[in-house]
Amino acid sequence: MARLAIDKIGICGTDLHAFRGRQPFFEYPRILGHELGVVVESVGPGVTDIQPGDRCAVEPYLNCGTCVACQAGKTNCCTSLSVLGVHIDGGMKESILYPTEKLYPSETLETQQLALVETLGIGAHAVDRARPQKDEKVLVIGAGPIGLSVIQFALVTGADVAVLELIPDRRQFVQDQLGIPTVFGDLETVPDALEGWTDGDLPTLVFDATGNPKSMAAAFGYVANGGRLTLVGLVQGDITFNDPEFHRREMTILASRNARSEDFRRIIRLIESGEVDTGPWITHRTGYAGFIEAFPTWLEPEAGVVKAMLDLGDSG
Numbered sequence: 306m307a308r309l310a311i312d313k314i315g316i317c318g319t320d321l322h323a324f325r326g327r328q329p330f331f332e333y334p335r336i337l338g339h340e341l342g343v344v345v346e347s348v349g350p351g352v353t354d355i356q357p358g359d360r361c362a363v364e365p366y367l368n369c370g371t372c373v374a375c376q377a378g379k380t381n382c383c384t385s386l387s388v389l390g391v392h393i394d395g396g397m398k399e400s401i402l403y404p405t406e407k408l409y410p411s412e413t414l415e416t417q418q419l420a421l422v423e424t425l426g427i428g429a430h431a432v433d434r435a436r437p438q439k440d441e442k443v444l445v446i447g448a449g450p451i452g453l454s455v456i457q458f459a460l461v462t463g464a465d466v467a468v469l470e471l472i473p474d475r476r477q478f479v480q481d482q483l484g485i486p487t488v489f490g491d492l493e494t495v496p497d498a499l500e501g502w503t504d505g506d507l508p509t510l511v512f513d514a515t516g517n518p519k520s521m522a523a524a525f526g527y528v529a530n531g532g533r534l535t536l537v538g539l540v541q542g543d544i545t546f547n548d549p550e551f552h553r554r555e556m557t558i559l560a561s562r563n564a565r566s567e568d569f570r571r572i573i574r575l576i577e578s579g580e581v582d583t584g585p586w587i588t589h590r591t592g593y594a595g596f597i598e599a600f601p602t603w604l605e606p607e608a609g610v611v612k613a614m615l616d617l618g619d620s621g
């Protein structure tokens with residue numbers, strides 16, 4: 306175990322829904338905070354791989370290690386998974402005790418970059434599930450933080466990525482900051498536009514990162530014959546699709562949940578090498594003093610939040 310000084314805390318939809326009381330599997334009261342950039346204060350006896358002073362990303366997924374999923378290396382969907390800041394109290398406090406095997410140090414990254422690793426893990430794992438080929442035509446639906454992380458890792462594979470996003474500011478962000486030229490924003494014309502982009506074939510891989518049931522149902526119609534659809538965002542309820550259309554395509558549907566332990570190490574390496582640039586992501590930040598006022602405003606779409614961060618220290 307190690308005692309961690311909490312330096313940066315990323316805020317995401319999970320936190321905002323929990324704050325509003327709209328996170329059905331939440332038990333209250335609960336201390337939030339699952340996207341953490343920390344500095345190690347002290348370590349327990351026998352700990353040698355982590356030292357006091359190390360800056361670390363924190364894997365919030367506490368898995369059992371023995372269930373059918375854990376045995377298969379799928380630590381992300383452990384049958385008794387407990388997520389820090391969701392099922393148990395999280396990191397919105399000065400310090401926490403945490404198992405060292407869930408800490409991922411970096412000598413060069415700042416704590417604000419380390420606090421983004423968990424969000425990036427969602428996209429990294431979703432892309433791993435679907436394994437795009439180089440130059441494969443890939444459509445990502447939704448360019449919120451999760452969609453952005455999917456886009457980032459799809460680009461790392463060399464896929465040809467297009468984005469469907471209804472909010473103009475988000476389309477602009479994708480074009481300006483991620484250099485994606487093919488961005489669709491009109492649901493009426495998108496089927497034709499997708500055929501135009503793919504010479505009539507439609508994309509062979511589609512990711513839905515909206516968490517919107519209408520979008521997820523519509524996504525079945527955007528996939529090429531023989532293609533695959535990866536559902537990254539989730540909804541509380543059912544998703545329906547037309548079976549003949551699904552069978553005609555012989556489509557593969559993939560779910561993607563959280564990220565695996567090994568993804569954390571890989572993502573840190575990709576940020577360290579500059580292949581993944583988190584620079585433009587943090588659009589809003591505050592310290593504890595301004596937090597109570599700022600937090601509810603981040604719920605509003607017009608706030609234009611890509612990533613908001615609670616900044617408790619000055620470690621970068």
Ligand SMILES: [Zn+2]
Nearest residue numbers: 317318319340
């Ligand atoms: Zn999150």
Ligand SMILES: [Zn+2]
Nearest residue numbers: 369372375383
């Ligand atoms: Zn397990």
